[in-house]
Amino acid sequence: SAVKSYAAVDLGASSGRVMVGRVGPEGLELTEAHRFANRPVRTPEGLRWDVLSLYAGVLDGLRAAGRVDSVGVDSWAVDYGLLDADGALLGNPVHYRDPRTEGVAEKVWDTLPAQELYAATGLQYAPFNTLYQLVAARGTAQLAAARRLLLVPDLLTHWLTGEQGTELTNASTTQLIDPRTRDWSREVADRLGIDLGLFPPLRRPGDPAGLLRPEVLQETGLTGPVPVTAVGSHDTASAVAAVPASGERFAYICTGTWSLAGLELTAPVLTEESRAANFTNELGLDGTVRYLRNIMGLWLLQECLRAWGDPDLDGLLAQAAGMPALRSVVDAGDPAFLAPGRMPERITAACRASGQPVPGTPAEVTRCILDSLALAHRRAVLDAQRLAGQSVDVVHVVGGGTRNALLCRLTADACGLPVVAGPAEAAALGNVLVQARADGLVGDLAGMRGLLARTQPLTRYEPRGGTDAWRAAEARLADR
Ligand code: LFR
Numbered sequence: 001s002a003v004k005s006y007a008a009v010d011l012g013a014s015s016g017r018v019m020v021g022r023v024g025p026e027g028l029e030l031t032e033a034h035r036f037a038n039r040p041v042r043t044p045e046g047l048r049w050d051v052l053s054l055y056a057g058v059l060d061g062l063r064a065a066g067r068v069d070s071v072g073v074d075s076w077a078v079d080y081g082l083l084d085a086d087g088a089l090l091g092n093p094v095h096y097r098d099p100r101t102e103g104v105a106e107k108v109w110d111t112l113p114a115q116e117l118y119a120a121t122g123l124q125y126a127p128f129n130t131l132y133q134l135v136a137a138r139g140t141a142q143l144a145a146a147r148r149l150l151l152v153p154d155l156l157t158h159w160l161t162g163e164q165g166t167e168l169t170n171a172s173t174t175q176l177i178d179p180r181t182r183d184w185s186r187e188v189a190d191r192l193g194i195d196l197g198l199f200p201p202l203r204r205p206g207d208p209a210g211l212l213r214p215e216v217l218q219e220t221g222l223t224g225p226v227p228v229t230a231v232g233s234h235d236t237a238s239a240v241a242a243v244p245a246s247g248e249r250f251a252y253i254c255t256g257t258w259s260l261a262g263l264e265l266t267a268p269v270l271t272e273e274s275r276a277a278n279f280t281n282e283l284g285l286d287g288t289v290r291y292l293r294n295i296m297g298l299w300l301l302q303e304c305l306r307a308w309g310d311p312d313l314d315g316l317l318a319q320a321a322g323m324p325a326l327r328s329v330v331d332a333g334d335p336a337f338l339a340p341g342r343m344p345e346r347i348t349a350a351c352r353a354s355g356q357p358v359p360g361t362p363a364e365v366t367r368c369i370l371d372s373l374a375l376a377h378r379r380a381v382l383d384a385q386r387l388a389g390q391s392v393d394v395v396h397v398v399g400g401g402t403r404n405a406l407l408c409r410l411t412a413d414a415c416g417l418p419v420v421a422g423p424a425e426a427a428a429l430g431n432v433l434v435q436a437r438a439d440g441l442v443g444d445l446a447g448m449r450g451l452l453a454r455t456q457p458l459t460r461y462e463p464r465g466g467t468d469a470w471r472a473a474e475a476r477l478a479d480r
Contacts (some may be wrong), residue, residue: 018061255401
């Protein structure tokens with residue numbers, strides 16, 4: 001038959017999964033082969049990714065997946081592994097929430113002003129951009145010994161195939177890419193003394209990335225040859241590719257550990273206004289730009305749940321749903337919430353500092369978080385339209401947060417627009433569809449989205465009431 005199977009390796013900040021997508025001319029079906037925890041480890045040197053355990057999870061997943069026609073790998077952005085002259089990994093990749101980048105951006109801006117950096121790269125300020133991580137690592141023995149830098153999905157792809165490349169959508173999060181030329185910004189790298197020679201050549205979603213090594217075939221029980229295809233290796237790029245939109249008048253919110261909210265554009269917005277609003281221009285499929293803002297996302301809730309000893313989430317959400325809206329809100333874009341630990345205390349402290357009622361019970365804190373996220377979604381969707389001069393009439397919510405009905409409902413209310421929620425496994429689906437496309441099974445981005453809209457269960461939330469209360473809450477935060 002014409003049905004083919006693709007394995008999507010999708011690594012998130014708290015879990016990894018290997019999903020199998022079966023794609024035919026009219027069908028698309030996704031099943032989970034294997035899911036595993038991604039537990040960062042605090043070592044004496046700082047917060048590190050346990051990349052060996054992730055690789056072991058990938059191999060377990062491929063074994064469980066069975067016969068597949070190709071494999072694609074995507075993960076969170078910005079982080080990387082360094083290889084020495086023998087090709088050996090130099091230490092565990094540093095976690096983007098590690099504090100080593102504190103205060104680094106400010107020093108970089110002394111050499112290369114923030115305005116110039118934005119005009120050249122279009123990237124938001126985030127302390128963890130690869131550029132700042134590399135400046136933070138300057139002078140270390142590890143960086144001195146490094147001959148190669150591989151972004152996390154490129155590192156895993158290298159271990160699977162033996163080949164090296166730098167996938168473009170993820171490269172665009174390094175802050176070393178010019179979004180107009182879609183190539184390295186040599187000027188930025190030179191001025192900051194960053195050696196672009198560390199990066200292997202760029203490759204684009206759909207490009208071949210090698211074949212599974214014989215040892216990998218043996219260990220997973222797969223029969224070769226099994227090609228690996230470059231996908232949108234930044235998870236958010238894969239997720240945006242899987243937004244089941246028709247037409248162009250849509251905003252999207254990719255929800256999970258982060259909320260990434262914005263628009264798909266055909267050209268970057270590099271204005272000073274856009275920089276001040278901290279919008280980023282990351283690269284998407286087929287020449288598109290992911291014009292979006294990073295919002296702390298369900299990380300706020302995940303960290304609270306951890307602090308509370310992991311109580312039953314459904315019970316907590318049911319209680320939160322019955323509470324009055326917008327009693328107190330925090331700024332869910334505030335980098336103050338980036339580091340792990342003591343999240344309930346940090347949230348209540350922010351409410352107190354802004355003179356709002358202080359949430360007490362876990363259900364009250366949960367409600368405060370969800371109201372705050374919905375409010376941040378509203379601001380991002382409105383700001384993106386204004387800054388890009390492009391308006392929308394629907395908001396697509398994709399990713400794990402679509403399972404949180406309260407969050408979707410509040411987002412519709414806050415935006416004053418219908419929300420279409422789903423698919424939850426958007427990143428894996430975008431990953432699968434890029435592989436299917438490289439195989440000639442699906443057409444362009446619009447074709448991929450049409451297939452998703454026809455095959456994936458979606459839930460629609462109509463906005464209730466006006467947006468006055470949200471506007472007022474917004475003013476409350478702005479006054480701080
Ligand atoms: C989401 C994501 C975001 C990126 C953040 C850190 O998983 O990839 O897009 O800003 O993680 O890498």
